[in-house]
Amino acid sequence: MWSFHVFVLFGTQKHRTLNYYNFHNHTNLPKPDSENPSPDLTPPLGPSAMHRFAGLSPGAVVEEVAASLGCGVTAAAVAEFLDEQDELRCLRGQFLLPKVADLPPSDLSLVDGEEDCVYMVGNSLGLQPRNTQRYLQEELDKWAKTGVHGHTEGSRPWAWAENNIEELMANIVGAEEEEVALMNGLTVNLHLLMLSFYQPTTERHKILLEDKAFPSDHYAAESQVVLRGFDPQQSLLLLKPRQGEDTLRTEDILSVLEEEGDSVAVVMLSGVQYYTGQLFDIPAITAAGHRKGCLVGFDLAHAAGNVELRLHDWGVDFACWCSYKYINSGAGGLAAAFIHQKHKHSIKPALMGWWGHRLETRFSMSNEMDLQPGVNGFRLSNQPILLVCPLQASLEVFNMTNMQALRSKSVLLTGYLEYLIQHYYSPDRDQDQDQDPDPDRPPRPHVRILTPRDPKQRGCQLSLCFSVPIKRVFQELERRGVACDMREPSVLRVAPVPLYNSFTDVHRFIQRLEAALSAAADQ
Ligand SMILES: *Cc1c(COP(=O)(O)O)cnc(C)c1O
Secondary structure, three states: OOOOEEEEEEOOOOOOEEEEEEOHHHOOOOOOOOOOOOOOOOOOOOHHHHHOOOOOOHHHHHHHHHHHHOOOOOOHHHHHHHHHHOOOHHHHHHEEOOEHHHOOOOOOOOOOOOOEOEEOEOOOOOOEEOOHHHHHHHHHHHHHHHHHHHHOOOOOOHHHHHHHHHHHHHHHHOOOHHHEEEOOOHHHHHHHHHHHHOOOOOOOOEEEEEOOOOHHHHHHHHHHHHHOOOOHHHHEEEEOOOOOOOOOOHHHHHHHHHHHHHHEEEEEEEOEOOOOOEEOOHHHHHHHHHHOOOEEEEEOOOOOOOOOOOHHHHOOOEEEEOOOOOOOOOOOOOOEEEEOHHHOOOOOOOOOOHHHEOHHHHOOOOOOOOEOOHHHHHOOOOOOHHHHHHHHHHHHHHOOOOHHHHHHHHHHHHHHHHHHHHHHHOOOHHHHHOOOOOOOOOOOOOEEEOOOOOHHHEOOOEEEEEOOOHHHHHHHHHHOOEEOEEEOOOEEEEEOOOOOOOHHHHHHHHHHHHHHHHHHHHO
């Protein structure tokens, strides 16, 4: 058996501790076999190598590592050292990384087409898990050879295949297995949940959501209000950041709840904000909503598989999320819904289908609904096995580790990205470093990070706002084999995903950003 160590960051921004976390107990890490190339497990420098970094912030770790290696903080050697220390690095081999040459915008005169691309866009579409194709092929073969018998035969009987992986999904969000159902798409699930949880009255009719919620969530909330005969102008209570600020302050969310909670039927926020990358304080918001008698739900599209969640312990009433972002199930993959156990017998689906019927008697076709309790009663249709396969492949990779270990790596990985961006592009940099600026040279571009600086208030994504037009920079990055994501007017979303991105990926990203910025300036 192997033993594994990973460095873990604990605590608040004021008191961060870099500790060595030993996880002998979940050595589900990939076993070499004929299907999977054997993971690279050359022993790292040993636990003692990281011990001296205890108590340091990510930036301080970078500086310590550079000092101990006798190189500059921007050297590739720092990234290589951190990769050697990263006990999760072998998980990258569980995914298929596109080659630079295969990305349509790549310009092979600028970058080697044989290299792996710099994939920083797992917040939008996760990479394909290596076992996806095999699992799909198994089900296609079963269909070809046995037809209808596939419903009940094989390792993945179609009639309940999703049930076999719901526990893995529940682990990712800190839920009990019976609290989670895999079904439909995210927006569909949001509607199904709101149909039951949003029960407006004349006194309590509002939905509290972000002013700049993801469009689909906004439309869902708006149409639910209209469906109940209320006016969106009156019934959508929108949270805006303070003047001049990019993100919402928890204290402001809580005070809106304190002041207006009596008129709020449902709080419906995201877990991690898609545009800014802000992680909301889910337990505090849930508790504040409950104190005022509101039901509290979250759209976890950007939180599930990205940050640690404890949906059950926090008492969140309901939640939904898609699985194609951080959970790597492929475009349009099977989505998830959560309903807390406390509502198991009180909340009923507004719309029913045969898949909500108890499995034991589902096929007796009596037309007398024997509804499964809780979220399971919300199922409508039989699940698409072709969507179950890629999701299973991904959830099995998550099950080789856990969210705590992934999050520990994530804090350092994103902290490293943040550190390098600050180093090169902080607005104060010119005064500090360019003693004798060339008056003919255009000023260096600046980058402002919209995402909160406190690691506890963000996931892996950083949203970068540039002092130069973003479109050109984005195109130049794409030509250099970088996959990231631009949101008009000026934001670049960059997400180093701890499951498959390395510290070297972050380093390569920064190098290419530097090249892209000079190319864009030369236009
Ligand atoms: C990605 C995302 C969606 C997408 O909804 P689909 O129904 O999966 O198309 C909706 N809401 C949020 C917050 C998202 O991040």
